[in-house]
Amino acid sequence: MSNIIRPYGDTTGDGMVQLSFTLPIPHDKRSEGAAAQLAGKMGLDPVMVVHASQIGTSHTFFVVYGKANHLVNLDDVNVVERDYPLLTSKEVNSLVKERLGRKLVVVGACIGTDAHTVGIDAILNIKGFAGEKGLEYYRELKVLNLGAQVAVPDLVNRAIAEKADAVLVSQVVTQRDAHLHNTRELSAAFREALSPQDRPLLIIGGPRFDETMADELGVDQIFSRGTTPADVASYITHRLVSSKELVS
CATH class of the missing domain: 3.40.50.280 (Cobalamin-binding domain)
Structure with missing residues (x-):
């Protein structure tokens, strides 16, 4: 089994991810364009804005869906594993x-x-x-x-x-x-x-x-x-x- 993996969305290894964030601008077409541009700069290509909801008068919450081209090497993942027995x-x-x-x-x-x-x-x-x-x-x-x-x-x-x-x-x-x-x-x-x-x-x-x-x-x-x-x-x-x- 390969230790190199990509995100899974619709099919194995297609790289599709969902991401949410808030921008300090009211909701309109321009704000959705800004959200798509931000996601693109994060490395998602292509990217779609699938949800946008205004928060108050000057902020908008976004959910975007797009393809990440990055790969993850499981051999490089650093986590803290439990090194003691789990007791009753x-x-x-x-x-x-x-x-x-x-x-x-x-x-x-x-x-x-x-x-x-x-x-x-x-x-x-x-x-x-x-x-x-x-x-x-x-x-x-x-x-x-x-x-x-x-x-x-x-x-x-x-x-x-x-x-x-x-x-x-x-x-x-x-x-x-x-x-x-x-x-x-x-x-x-x-x-x-x-x-x-x-x-x-x-x-x-x-x-x-x-x-x-x-x-x-x-x-x-x-x-x-x-x-x-x-x-x-x-x-x-x-x-x-x-x-x-x-x-x-």
Whole structure:
């Protein structure tokens, strides 16, 4: 099987793609021409404007459909693969109890001005996500969900006070790269407050994060779309218990 692929639209390898975007102009024939020209400069040829809808008085949302001539080499694709076993809640509880001898402390929050708690609640709250119970369900984990709009210094102080083993931060707001700025502020604050051996695991989650940026942002792990409580619990257990990096 070839590792060189093209997009699929009507027939295999025809290169057809659908693309949506917004332009800051009212909807008319000229705006549709501008949308087609933009798509052409992106490499779509031929291209069709298949949908246009005015937003307010001065913006238009477009959907275009066209042929991309670019090829993708699967050998050059760089992603973060899960390198630890996916554990059940029973397995996590058993490992923590047998090897750690105390409850593993997890502190979670949304930092900065981010008020979207859906992500952090899905991972931490007992009701969970996608049919999985959240970390509050794990009897050997002590979970503290600090909620939304938590200042970074307050999160650091609370993590230290609780002797947190892991800190989970969810970031949904991404305007002007707020999620990246907040994450860098978080990692810098923990580096300043604690030595590397005393610092808790820093785990960041959100739909717009690039999972390959963990080192660049100064955190231990980034989780993006589709993450479940089991993913996070298994990672924490692997890093802090299974690999024996934590000393009780």
